[in-house]
Every structure is written in structure tokens, then in C-alpha cells.
Amino acid sequence: MGISLSILDGRPRNQRPPPPLTAKTHSLTENSLSCWTQVASPSCHDVLPVRAWWEEDYERSQRLWSRDLARDGEDAPPAKCGPAVAQAILRAHLASGACLMIAPLQDWLACCPSGKYSTAEALEERINDPTKSKHYWRWRQQCLLEDLCEDEEFQSTVRGMASRM
Numbered sequence: 001m002g003i004s005l006s007i008l009d010g011r012p013r014n015q016r017p018p019p020p021l022t023a024k025t026h027s028l029t030e031n032s033l034s035c036w037t038q039v040a041s042p043s044c045h046d047v048l049p050v051r052a053w054w055e056e057d058y059e060r061s062q063r064l065w066s067r068d069l070a071r072d073g074e075d076a077p078p079a080k081c082g083p084a085v086a087q088a089i090l091r092a093h094l095a096s097g098a099c100l101m102i103a104p105l106q107d108w109l110a111c112c113p114s115g116k117y118s119t120a121e122a123l124e125e126r127i128n129d130p131t132k133s134k135h136y137w138r139w140r141q142q143c144l145l146e147d148l149c150e151d152e153e154f155q156s157t158v159r160g161m162a163s164r165m
Helices: 050-056 058-069 083-094 105-109 145-150 152-163
Strands: 005-008 012-015
Touching: 050 058, 050 083, 050 105, 058 083, 083 105, 083 152, 145 152
Parallel strands: none
Antiparallel strands: 005 012
8 A cells, every 4th residue: 555645743654545534534635734743745665656556456546536636527536647646646745734745756757747757567666665675775767867857848747736835
């Protein structure tokens, strides 16, 4: 399972993609985070990145989509996490009210509208699997940093998402 939101409030805890909605669960879009001691993150080095956790459990993705991300008239979420889904997830985290939102590079790369940085299988984007001693820090960026610095499509997408918050 991947992380939908990580909150650090003096003791680390993880809120995974949403369980069935109850009085104890919060929506990403309700600005339930408002404290300067909280950090939001859709994934991290020891869990699946956004694309992989989205595709791992369709029922949970469906709950997240219908509860927090769907726009009017949208029914079911896509089975694959394309750029529109990745952008919606990162935007929800940016708008969470946390003082800081941290997302791994592969989650930002998944937001590129052309999809050119998300050509590998989603599971290959995992950085570390702490349950397997031979799977440590294996992810490697598939593009040069210089190429990202010159990529107007990628830069304008990230800039646009960040500036709306």
C-alpha cells in the first residue's frame, strides 16, 4: 500500500489511501491540516510512488477518487495513474493546509502532461523496499537533470501546480 498523506506532528504516522469514510477519517480536500507542524506527502522512499500505489488497489483508488479527486460528472477513476490523476493527487496534497508538501521526483515526473517521464512500469519507480534486503535504493532517474531544466512543459506544469496554492 502507498501513502496518501504523511503527517508529522511530533510523532510520525502515515495515513494510507482512504479506508471507508468514517467520522475519524478526513478528506484531503477539506483542509484538515492546518498546523505549521504538519507535512503532507503522497509517497516517500520506503513506500510505493503515486503511480504504483494508485494501480495497486483499485478499490482504494476508487474511494480516494470519488471522495476527494473526482470532478462533477466523473464516475469511475482510471485504472492507470496518468498525468491528470498524478496532478490531482499532488494538487490535493499542496492544498492540504500543511506547512510543507514533499513529493519524490518520480511523483512530480508523473505529472508531465506528455507522459514522457512515466514510460517504465509504475512498480519500477519504487526507491526502496525495506522488506527485501536486496532491494535498496534501486530507482534511478531516467532523464538528465539538464533535460528537466530545459523542459518547458514539465517546468510550467510544476510551476502552475505550485503557484495555485
